[in-house]
Amino acid sequence: MSKITIAIDGFSSTGKSTLAKQLAKELGYVYVDTGAMYRAITLFAMRNSFIGNGEERLEDLVKLLPKINLRFVPNAELGFSEMYLNDENVEKEIRTMQVSKFVSRVAEIEQVRYKLVEMQKNMGKEKGIVMDGRDIGTVVFPDAELKVFMTASPQARATRRYKELLDRGEDVLYKDVLENVEKRDFIDSHREFSPLRKAKDAIEFDNSDMGLKEQFERLLSIADRFI
Numbered sequence: 001m002s003k004i005t006i007a008i009d010g011f012s013s014t015g016k017s018t019l020a021k022q023l024a025k026e027l028g029y030v031y032v033d034t035g036a037m038y039r040a041i042t043l044f045a046m047r048n049s050f051i052g053n054g055e056e057r058l059e060d061l062v063k064l065l066p067k068i069n070l071r072f073v074p075n076a077e078l079g080f081s082e083m084y085l086n087d088e089n090v091e092k093e094i095r096t097m098q099v100s101k102f103v104s105r106v107a108e109i110e111q112v113r114y115k116l117v118e119m120q121k122n123m124g125k126e127k128g129i130v131m132d133g134r135d136i137g138t139v140v141f142p143d144a145e146l147k148v149f150m151t152a153s154p155q156a157r158a159t160r161r162y163k164e165l166l167d168r169g170e171d172v173l174y175k176d177v178l179e180n181v182e183k184r185d186f187i188d189s190h191r192e193f194s195p196l197r198k199a200k201d202a203i204e205f206d207n208s209d210m211g212l213k214e215q216f217e218r219l220l221s222i223a224d225r226f227i
């Protein structure tokens with residue numbers, strides 16, 4: 001069976017990663033969470049005080065971009081890959097609300113996008129990949145055989161994200177999570193370089209009222225038509 005490229009894009013907290021990960025496992029494909037890459041660069045910027053705490057020195061971040069090494073390292077026990085920033089496992093730290101607050105600002109920077117898109121294209125050279133993000137079907141793999149665009153109401157998405165953060169032990173308020181989801185969507189879809197858009201040939205997938213099992217079955221049956 002020949003392998004294809006599957007691009008999954010959509011708004012924040014639509015559950016893209018969970019579904020994409022499951023689909024990749026089922027098909028024996030590689031899974032890449034591109035949001036983790038933008039989050040890791042944001043963490044680097046925050047640690048160096050290039051952003052956060054009222055500061056913004058993003059030109060200094062751009063200067064240091066060549067020194068930032070990102071890698072996905074498979075964790076056999078967990079069954080998925082974890083994000084390493086300059087050889088440090090940052091998988092947990094990149095998922096915090098603090099990083100979510102600043103990531104869309106960092107993702108607007110043209111040089112950041114250029115660096116990450118190049119890496120992502122390389123990862124997909126052999127096909128057999130499920131990649132999720134905001135610009136996968138439009139910029140990274142415009143020729144992907146299957147493109148899915150996920151949507152859900154802001155409330156449904158904020159509720160999911162809120163539960164996820166509470167489960168991880170973060171002390172957050174629902175209203176702050178909702179505000180963050182809406183703000184990121186706005187910045188992501190209005191930025192100058194590769195804004196979040198549904199590719200013309202993407203299949204729209206609204207999962208506001210669907211449980212995980214139903215979402216997965218539907219996505220798998222869509223994928224089966226393309227493989």
Ligand code: C5P
Nearest residue numbers: 034035036038103104107133134135184
């Ligand atoms: O997918 P996740 O919510 O973890 O992504 C975090 C942020 O990274 C997004 O809100 C967006 O600003 C940025 N991003 C992006 N392009 C991608 C993936 C993520 O701009 N391909």
